[in-house]
Amino acid sequence: MxxxxxxxxxxxxxxxxxxxxxxxxxxxxxxxxxxxxxxxxxxxxxxxxxxxxxxxxxxxxxxxxxxxxxxxxxxxxxxxxxxxxxxxxxxxxxxxxxxxxxxxxxxxxxxxxxxxxxxxxxxxxxxxxxxxxxxxxxxxxxxxxxxxxxxxxxxxxxxxxxxxxxxxxxxxxxxxxxxxxxxNPATYRTSAAPKPAPDGPLKGERIAILGETRNGALGQWLAEMGGRVAASVGTSSTMLVVSNEQPYGRFFHASPAHRRAEELQRAGSRIEIVSEDALRARVAAAG
Missing domain, CATH: 3.30.420.10 (Ribonuclease H-like superfamily/Ribonuclease H)
Incomplete structure (x- = not known):
């Protein structure tokens, strides 16, 4: 060697x-x-x-x-x-x-x-x-x-x-x-997931976020809508929401989270990849 x-x-x-x-x-x-x-x-x-x-x-x-x-x-x-x-x-x-x-x-x-x-x-x-x-x-x-x-x-x-x-x-x-x-441990301790509301249009959804920590504005909204916000894309995830604040620009599809979600889709998972704007619009229309 x-x-x-x-x-x-x-x-x-x-x-x-x-x-x-x-x-x-x-x-x-x-x-x-x-x-x-x-x-x-x-x-x-x-x-x-x-x-x-x-x-x-x-x-x-x-x-x-x-x-x-x-x-x-x-x-x-x-x-x-x-x-x-x-x-x-x-x-x-x-x-x-x-x-x-x-x-x-x-x-x-x-x-x-x-x-x-x-x-x-x-x-x-x-x-x-x-x-x-x-x-x-x-x-x-x-x-x-x-x-x-x-x-x-x-x-x-x-x-x-x-x-x-x-x-x-x-x-x-x-x-x-x-x-x-x-x-700074104090910083990442604040990234705990917000508690999901007991009911809402996203109840039952296990959601990962691309582009924000899960206790940010998008994560708080998802939890208020009843969604359970996860720290990463996993086999139990049902949705990956691409935040408006995500740092990849038009190359967001190259991010690890997006690639993982696509892999799960190819393997037969029902995980959905959706933009923040599209999801907010969908929830507003359903409400």
């Missing part, structure tokens, strides 16, 4: 970086692979991937998970030798990891190898995914990659970092909550 160098200097601007590490054994300090990906405006702008000599043993259990062993890391740098590069990519930046395992592994490796701890602002993509798509049965990275249609090789550090970054990108698109909002 070769090292993929950063395509942009670590100092180049990006909105956030994502890191994933693989470990050689049960000791979290035993980092044997590091993958880092930088994103700006929803697009990958650099990637860094390296094998690492963990200066520790490889357990059969860990090797079965990621396929790495002593032979793969022979003559590879130790963590102490790559620390400066990792710190240059992460230091002072919003750093995403899928669970906080990677944060803990970096801290442990810094301690073991007598390196300065990395000062970053951490964001857990598991928590983001659970709030963006609460109805999914699993928020494991492999399950999210499948749901979002991402190419992904699980337990490869670079591929895992890339997929976790796209979870953030898609969550921002899906919910309308920007990166700053996800970093």
């Amino acid at each position: 070769s090292v993929v160098p950063a395509t942009l200097p670590a100092s180049d601007p990006c909105d956030f970086v994502v890191i994933d590490v693989e470990t050689a054994c049960s000791r979290v300090s035993s980092i044997c692979q590091i993958g880092i990906v930088g994103f700006r405006a929803g697009v990958e702008v650099f990637a860094y991937d390296t094998l690492v000599d963990p200066c520790d043993e490889f357990s059969p259990f860990n090797t079965r998970i990621h396929g790495l062993c002593e032979d793969y890391v022979m003559n590879q740098p130790t963590y102490a030798e790559v620390h400066a590069t990792v710190a240059a990519h992460l230091g002072g930046r919003v750093t995403v990891a899928h669970s906080m395992f990677d944060k803990g592994a970096l801290a442990a490796a810094c301690a073991i190898h007598a390196q300065t701890p990395i000062d970053a602002t951490w964001l857990d993509s598991v928590r983001v995914a659970k709030r963006a798509w609460p109805d999914l049965p699993s928020h494991r990275l492999s399950a999210l990659a499948k749901f979002l249609g991402l190419r992904h090789k699980h337990h490869n550090a670079l591929s895992d970092a890339r997929a976790a970054g796209m979870v953030i990108v898609r969550a921002i698109d899906h919910t309308g909550i920007d990166l700053g909002g996800w970093l």
Whole structure:
């Protein structure tokens, strides 16, 4: 396995970086692979991937998970030798990891190898995914990659970092909550669904919204009409409403939510895709 160098200097601007590490054994300090990906405006702008000599043993259990062993890391740098590069990519930046395992592994490796701890602002993509798509049965990275249609090789550090970054990108698109909002728990706690009215023309409908958070003006109106507003398009959804405020313009059909609704339609679901204006007009005419 070769090292993929950063395509942009670590100092180049990006909105956030994502890191994933693989470990050689049960000791979290035993980092044997590091993958880092930088994103700006929803697009990958650099990637860094390296094998690492963990200066520790490889357990059969860990090797079965990621396929790495002593032979793969022979003559590879130790963590102490790559620390400066990792710190240059992460230091002072919003750093995403899928669970906080990677944060803990970096801290442990810094301690073991007598390196300065990395000062970053951490964001857990598991928590983001659970709030963006609460109805999914699993928020494991492999399950999210499948749901979002991402190419992904699980337990490869670079591929895992890339997929976790796209979870953030898609969550921002899906919910309308920007990166700053996800970093502020008070913001996404307010995105809980409004309680549907006990009766109304939309009673019995399970509705996802494209372009607004579910507690926005459209979500409130849908709930007042008796609809149950969901956080994402799922197999139980009966309607996807395209908000007038949706950010995709005429390209809204390319959004993950719209594509998911179309997939369900092709599979025989009765889910309807309707614009906000059309639905409001329909409800007004029926009332």
